[in-house]
Amino acid sequence: MRRKGLASMAAQTVASTTNSVDLGPAAALSCRECGHRVPLGPVFACEECFGPLEIAYDYSAYETEELRKRIEAGPANIWRYAPLLPVPADVADKPNINPGWTPLVKADNLARELGVTGGLYIKDDSGNPTHSFKDRVVAQALEAARAFGFTTLSCSSTGNLAGAVGAAAARAGFRSCVFIPHDLEQGKVVMAAIYGGELVGIEGNYDDVNRFCSELIGDPAGEGWGFVNVNLRPYYAEGSKTLAYEICEQLGWKLPDQLVVPIASGSQLTKIDKGLQELIKLGLVEDKPYKIFGAQAEGCSPVSVAYKAGHDVVRPQKPNTIAKSLAIGNPADGPYVLDIARRTGGAVEDVNDEQVVEAIKLLARTEGIFAETAGGVTVGVAKKLIESGLLDPSLTTVVLNTGDGLKTLDAVAGTGLTATIRPNLDSFREAGLA
Ligand SMILES: *Cc1c(COP(=O)(O)O)cnc(C)c1O
Numbered sequence: 001m002r003r004k005g006l007a008s009m010a011a012q013t014v015a016s017t018t019n020s021v022d023l024g025p026a027a028a029l030s031c032r033e034c035g036h037r038v039p040l041g042p043v044f045a046c047e048e049c050f051g052p053l054e055i056a057y058d059y060s061a062y063e064t065e066e067l068r069k070r071i072e073a074g075p076a077n078i079w080r081y082a083p084l085l086p087v088p089a090d091v092a093d094k095p096n097i098n099p100g101w102t103p104l105v106k107a108d109n110l111a112r113e114l115g116v117t118g119g120l121y122i123k124d125d126s127g128n129p130t131h132s133f134k135d136r137v138v139a140q141a142l143e144a145a146r147a148f149g150f151t152t153l154s155c156s157s158t159g160n161l162a163g164a165v166g167a168a169a170a171r172a173g174f175r176s177c178v179f180i181p182h183d184l185e186q187g188k189v190v191m192a193a194i195y196g197g198e199l200v201g202i203e204g205n206y207d208d209v210n211r212f213c214s215e216l217i218g219d220p221a222g223e224g225w226g227f228v229n230v231n232l233r234p235y236y237a238e239g240s241k242t243l244a245y246e247i248c249e250q251l252g253w254k255l256p257d258q259l260v261v262p263i264a265s266g267s268q269l270t271k272i273d274k275g276l277q278e279l280i281k282l283g284l285v286e287d288k289p290y291k292i293f294g295a296q297a298e299g300c301s302p303v304s305v306a307y308k309a310g311h312d313v314v315r316p317q318k319p320n321t322i323a324k325s326l327a328i329g330n331p332a333d334g335p336y337v338l339d340i341a342r343r344t345g346g347a348v349e350d351v352n353d354e355q356v357v358e359a360i361k362l363l364a365r366t367e368g369i370f371a372e373t374a375g376g377v378t379v380g381v382a383k384k385l386i387e388s389g390l391l392d393p394s395l396t397t398v399v400l401n402t403g404d405g406l407k408t409l410d411a412v413a414g415t416g417l418t419a420t421i422r423p424n425l426d427s428f429r430e431a432g433l434a
């Protein structure tokens with residue numbers, strides 16, 4: 001009942017905002033379940049069936065080689081793909097945090113360690129402006145917020161999103177007020193607070209925070225607020241397509257054979273698949289099979305559990321893991337992740353906290369990349385999938401690192417000095433370092 005009220009209220013907002021909206025090639029919102037179309041607006045649920053809405057595009061004007069040249073001549077950030085995103089054509093001139101075009105690192109040392117012979121790459125998204133992949137999605141939501149006339153940016157966050165929203169709001173001159181579980185890592189709390197917006201800790205886990213935000217949207221107190229991952233979710237989600245675009249462009253406009261992607265709500269994984277499908281349809285890459293593997297932490301593994309049990313529905317869990325950025329116990333896109341893993345011939349796997357820490361250290365030791373716990377999850381899962389034979393080591397494989405290890409230092413506490421010595425050579429020798 002409550003959801004129906006929300007959906008019809010949101011539909012009214014659309015009617016009043018449609019005509020003036022310029023979001024580039026975005027043509028409408030369409031329901032992922034029933035295909036029902038509504039005009040672009042700050043709506044996220046279908047008024048017919050309550051399914052999730054996503055952006056439908058009109059790409060008909062593009063000629064493949066012209067589009068490729070236009071992209072290659074674009075800026076070294078996500079706006080090189082502006083022709084494929086729900087943003088106005090002059091987006092690169094607007095104040096935004098301009099994330100993306102992060103390195104695709106050929107990880108030969110890690111490949112040797114894991115026995116991968118077909119080419120192993122880390123898509124290292126830790127170098128974004130607020131040190132996680134979330135800058136990609138927030139950059140889209142910010143443009144939608146501008147288009148719809150919102151003045152406050154908000155979100156429910158497991159940590160990284162709060163920082164990305166704070167930074168984007170500061171750059172673009174929006175007020176921000178973001179909500180996080182009260183017990184997050186200090187690095188993420190400071191990172192979210194430093195940009196000067198309001199940061200509210202909620203006594204509860206992420207799913208409680210998210211429920212609270214849904215209530216706030218339906219209340220007069222939330223008027224004029226763009227919640228990047230709730231009422232702006234269809235726009236927000238499109239930012240993850242840029243990971244797919246970049247990976248393929250950086251591989252020389254080729255699809256990888258296998259991708260290992262982290263799952264929190266599952267949005268990123270579903271949109272990476274959408275991005276790959278678009279590149280195929282636009283002729284920018286040659287069509288061939290690819291497999292998408294989802295990665296979770298054992299302490300929050302609702303999608304992995306459903307995958308292994310052969311279920312289509314995802315049973316919510318109460319998260320308990322050090323991989324807090326992925327700790328969504330009731331993932332909105334879980335069922336779609338299951339579809340994609342099964343359709344592409346991938347899988348969903350999980351690793352325990354100890355394996356997460358081992359994987360963080362393995363990646364750092366072999367490739368000089370310090371990943372946050374989410375990166376430990378993907379590298380750990382890749383290792384496990386190779387060992388179990390589900391991931392083919394003879395194929396080109398891309399593993400995502402979506403965040404920076406400096407944000408989750410607690411996870412590797414105890415890593416420190418090799419020795420403490422007096423400042424002389426005898427002491428150095430005594431310590432066995434010569
Ligand atoms: C949010 C997040 C993800 C993925 O989130 P989805 O909700 O599945 O899109 C992955 N890694 C990190 C570090 C994140 O913060």
Ligand SMILES: [Zn+2]
Nearest residue numbers: 031034046049
């Ligand atoms: Zn529908």
